[in-house]
Amino acid sequence: MHSWFYSFFIPALFVWLWSTGFIGAKYGLPFAEPFTLLLLRMLITLALLAGLAWFLKARWPGWRGAGHLAITGLLVHGCYLGAVYYAIDEGMAAGIVSLIVGLQPLVTSGVAVLVLKESVSGRQWLGLALGFVGVALVLLEKFGTDAPSGSGMTLWSLLWALLALAGISLGTVYQKRHGTGADLVSGTLIQYAAAATLFAVGAFALESREVEWSLQLQLSMAWLVLGVSVSAILLLMWLIRQGAASQVASLFYLVPPVTATQAYLLFDERLGGLAMVGGIVAITGVALVVVRKKPA
Template sequence: MTDNFNQPSTGLFVKAMPIIFVFLWSTGFIGAKMGLPFVEPMTFLAIRFGICVLLMVPFVLITQTQWPARWIDYIHISIGGLLMHGGYLGFVFLSISKGTPAGISSLIVGIQPLIVAALAGVLLKETVSLQKWIGLLLGLAGVFLVVSNKLSIGEGTLFGMSLSFIALVSIAAATLYQKKFCSQMNIKSGNLIQFAVAGVYFYLTSLLFETGEVIWSGELIFALLWLVIILSLGAMTLLYMLLRTGAAANVSSLFYLTPPCTAVVAYFLFDETLGALSLLGMGIAVAGVALVNYRFKKAGRT
C-alpha cells in the first residue's frame, strides 16, 4: 500500500495539477540564471539535492511512510532518479554553463514529447492517435516560435548543444521508465530515494570535474531555496502524480507549455520582451497540447 498520492481526489486540485505543474516547472530557469554565476553546475546540483534529502528524511520518518517492499523496486526508482535528475538536470545545467543559449537548449529538450509519443506505443502499449500526432507537431512548432528570437549559435556552443541532446534523451527515457516501472512507488519515500541517489551522483561528479568553489550570496541562496522547494519538492511530485494518472504521451505534451510560460515569467521578472512571434507561438503551443489531451466527442453521442 502506498500513500494518499496514489489515489488523489477528483476535486479542483486534481484538475488544476497540469496547470500548476507547467507553471512551477517553467520557473526552473530562475534558479539556474541566478545561481550558476556563483557556483559550478555539478556542485550547485549536489548542494541542491543534499538539501532536499535533509528536508525529506524527517518528513518521511515522522509520517511513517512505507518503503519499497522489494530490492528491485529500489533499483527501478534509483534508475528513474538518475535519468531524471542526473541525466536531464545535470546535462541541461552543463549545457547552459558551456555557453548554449537557453532558447536553443529549451528547443532541443522540447522535442521530448515527440520521442515519448513515438516510443510509448511500443514500450507502454499506449495508442497515439493522428489527432495527438498533429497536436504534438503543433506544440513543437509553437515552442520554436516562442524561442525563435533567442536562437543564436555562438562560438564554442556545439559541445554545449550536444549536452542538451543528452538531456533530451535522458528526460524522454526517464518519462518512459518512470511510467513503466515506478508508477506505483510511494511518492514520499520514492522521491527521497531519488534525491539521495542524485545527490551522491552530483557530489561524485563535482569532486571529479569541478573545483567545488562556492561564492555564497543572496542570489545563490534564493536560487537554492527556489529549486529545492518549488522544483524538486513541488514540481517533481506533481509530475509523478500526473504520470501515475495519465498516459505518458499526454503528460509529456505539457512540456511544450513550459517555454511559453517561462517567457511570460521572464517578461515580468527580467523585462525580456515578448514579440509577435512569441505570442503566436504560445497560442499554437496551447492549441497543440489541447489536441493531445482533449478527447472529442463522437457525433451522435453525449
C-alpha cells in the first residue's frame, strides 16, 4: 500500500493537477483577456512564492544562473501559457490544445537530437512518428467539412497552440542544457517573474486590461494559483526529492485524455471518431517516447 501510494497515486495526482490548468483557463477567459488573466495569476503566485521562499530560507542563484532561469521562464511559462490561453480564447477546445502541447516530449526529443546530440532508439522514433500522425488525424477531422459544429478550430488557434508547443519544448531543452541546480522555490519564483514581465508587456501593449470580477473568475483564479501554480509545483518538488520524477514523466502522456474527459463533462466538448482515433495514436506515440524500459 505504501509503495503503491508513492509510486502511482502521488505522480497521478500531479498529472491531474496539471491537466486542470486547461480547464481553469477556459473558466476564467470569458472575464479577462489572456495576458491580463495570466498577469494577475503570476502576481498572486509570486507573492505566495516569495513568502514561501522567505519561510524556507531558499538559496538564491548568482546573476548568471538567474539569467538562465529567466530565459527558461520566458519559454516554459511565458510563451507556453500565453499561447495556450490565446488558443483557448480563440475557441480551440481545451482537449485539443492539451493534445497538441502534449507532443512536447516528442518535439523535445527531436530538438535534443539536433542540439544536444542525444541518441534516439528505434522505439522512440516509432513513437515520434505515431505522435505526429495522431495529431494529423485530429486536425484532419477538425478542419474537414464534417467537423463537429462549435469545434472552435481555426488557423489562428492552431498557430497559437503550435507556438505553445514550441515554447515548452525549447524551454525544456534550454533548461536541460543550462541547468543551474538552483533551489526549486527560488528558481520557480525567478521563472514566474520573467513570465510575469512578458505578460505585463503583452497586456499593456495588446489588451484593454478590463477584468470582470465575477464569482466564476475568482474561483478560477484561486484554483489556477493554489491548485496549479503552487500545489502542483510543490508536489513536483516533493516527487523530485523522493526520486520519483521519472514516474511523473511516464504519466505525462495521460494529460490529454484526462483533460479531454474533464472538458467533455464540464463543457460538453466532443470529439468525432477520427479525432478520438488520432488522440489514441498520438498518446501511444508519446508513451513510447517517455516510458523507458526497465533495465535488466
